[in-house]
Amino acid sequence: MPVVDIHTHIYPSSFVELLRSRQTVPYIRTFPEDPDSSRLIILPGEDDPSMPSTSRGRPIGPEYHDISQKIAFMDQHLIDISVISLANPWLDFLDPEEAGEAARKINDDVNALCAQYPGRLYAFGTLPLSASADIIVAEIERLTSLEHMRGVIMGTSGLGHGLDDPALDPVYAALEKHNQVIFLHPHYGLPSSVYGPKASEYGHVLPLALGFPLETTIAVTRMLLGGVWDRFTKLNVLLAHSGGTLPFLAGRIESCIKHDGHLKQEGKTERRRDVWDILKSNIYLDAVIYSDVGLKAAVNASGSDRLMFGTDHPFFPPLELDVPEWHSVAANYKAVSSAFNDSDSEANAVLGGNAIRILNL
Ligand code: URA
Numbered sequence: 001m002p003v004v005d006i007h008t009h010i011y012p013s014s015f016v017e018l019l020r021s022r023q024t025v026p027y028i029r030t031f032p033e034d035p036d037s038s039r040l041i042i043l044p045g046e047d048d049p050s051m052p053s054t055s056r057g058r059p060i061g062p063e064y065h066d067i068s069q070k071i072a073f074m075d076q077h078l079i080d081i082s083v084i085s086l087a088n089p090w091l092d093f094l095d096p097e098e099a100g101e102a103a104r105k106i107n108d109d110v111n112a113l114c115a116q117y118p119g120r121l122y123a124f125g126t127l128p129l130s131a132s133a134d135i136i137v138a139e140i141e142r143l144t145s146l147e148h149m150r151g152v153i154m155g156t157s158g159l160g161h162g163l164d165d166p167a168l169d170p171v172y173a174a175l176e177k178h179n180q181v182i183f184l185h186p187h188y189g190l191p192s193s194v195y196g197p198k199a200s201e202y203g204h205v206l207p208l209a210l211g212f213p214l215e216t217t218i219a220v221t222r223m224l225l226g227g228v229w230d231r232f233t234k235l236n237v238l239l240a241h242s243g244g245t246l247p248f249l250a251g252r253i254e255s256c257i258k259h260d261g262h263l264k265q266e267g268k269t270e271r272r273r274d275v276w277d278i279l280k281s282n283i284y285l286d287a288v289i290y291s292d293v294g295l296k297a298a299v300n301a302s303g304s305d306r307l308m309f310g311t312d313h314p315f316f317p318p319l320e321l322d323v324p325e326w327h328s329v330a331a332n333y334k335a336v337s338s339a340f341n342d343s344d345s346e347a348n349a350v351l352g353g354n355a356i357r358i359l360n361l
């Protein structure tokens with residue numbers, strides 16, 4: 001059974017040039033202390049001038065845009081097929097007038113990268129979310145004509161007001177109509193105040209380990225509370241990082257809904273699809289959680305037939321030089337083998353079979 005990586009990113013060269021042309025987050029820059037190496041600064045709060053340049057962003061090299069390095073990484077880690085996606089912050093920061101054309105260019109570029117390695121690469125497209133809904137819908141329709149596209153990657157901001165914004169309904173309708181999966185991925189994290197005054201001493205740990213998964217959990221819970229899946233019963237969403245904390249918190253979310261007097265008064269506690277139903281019919285989860293503890297929660301919530309292996313390449317490389325096998329990838333492989341030590345068929349499904357079926361690879 002082939003191994004498929006559904007969570008693996010690329011910044012095509014045109015996007016790297018765009019980031020190099022900018023002077024504020026998101027951007028790519030060098031620092032006077034180390035003029036030969038570039039740093040990618042994308043997250044809100046990671047560009048504090050009082051921080052040493054070594055903690056501002058992360059080093060960026062060709063592994064972020066050179067597709068032959070993606071293939072070399074896949075070969076090194078026994079990955080047969082990758083479904084590549086533009087990494088955060090996608091096109092969220094562009095002016096509305098620029099976004100439509102930028103999305104067309106990025107999607108054409110990524111589709112062409114896939115075409116260089118037939119059978120090995122597919123992609124999630126990028127949407128021009130700062131543009132108007134009709135431009136976004138037009139790009140969703142155009143994506144159906146690009147051979148290697150298998151859905152779209154999206155952050156949590158939607159059109160600027162989150163994913164429970166009714167103005168997104170035409171976008172959800174188009175995605176549902178064309179059976180395109182949304183790969184929902186975090187970027188914005190939590191307000192930096194929650195990390196406290198010592199945050200700069202802790203590197204990226206708090207925003208990446210906690211801010212990212214909580215952002216995803218809140219975004220998807222808002223979709224649920226906003227009735228997105230009551231209106232779009234066939235809309236499929238693949239949640240990054242095994243659903244953030246959704247599998248662990250689903251029971252609490254459901255209980256809070258059932259015990260909310262305001263929702264009851266508005267008639268919103270009845271005639272709605274519950275979180276367990278949605279987890280098992282509309283949500284897919286990646287297996288990028290680095291431990292069998294989290295993976296088992298994901299399996300219990302959505303089922304092993306809805307879980308798909310991923311790496312998050314090129315993020316989280318080994319910090320040591322010349323280590324060919326990445327610890328982060330080994331941890332995700334190990335989590336699958338220990339979560340399914342009694343069932344090769346479930347392990348194989350998570351490693352590749354599910355992605356082939358769900359994404360029609
Ligand atoms: N950091 C990011 O900004 N994005 C990822 O996908 C992973 C780590």
Ligand code: ZN
Binds near residue numbers: 007185240
């Ligand atoms: Zn990612």
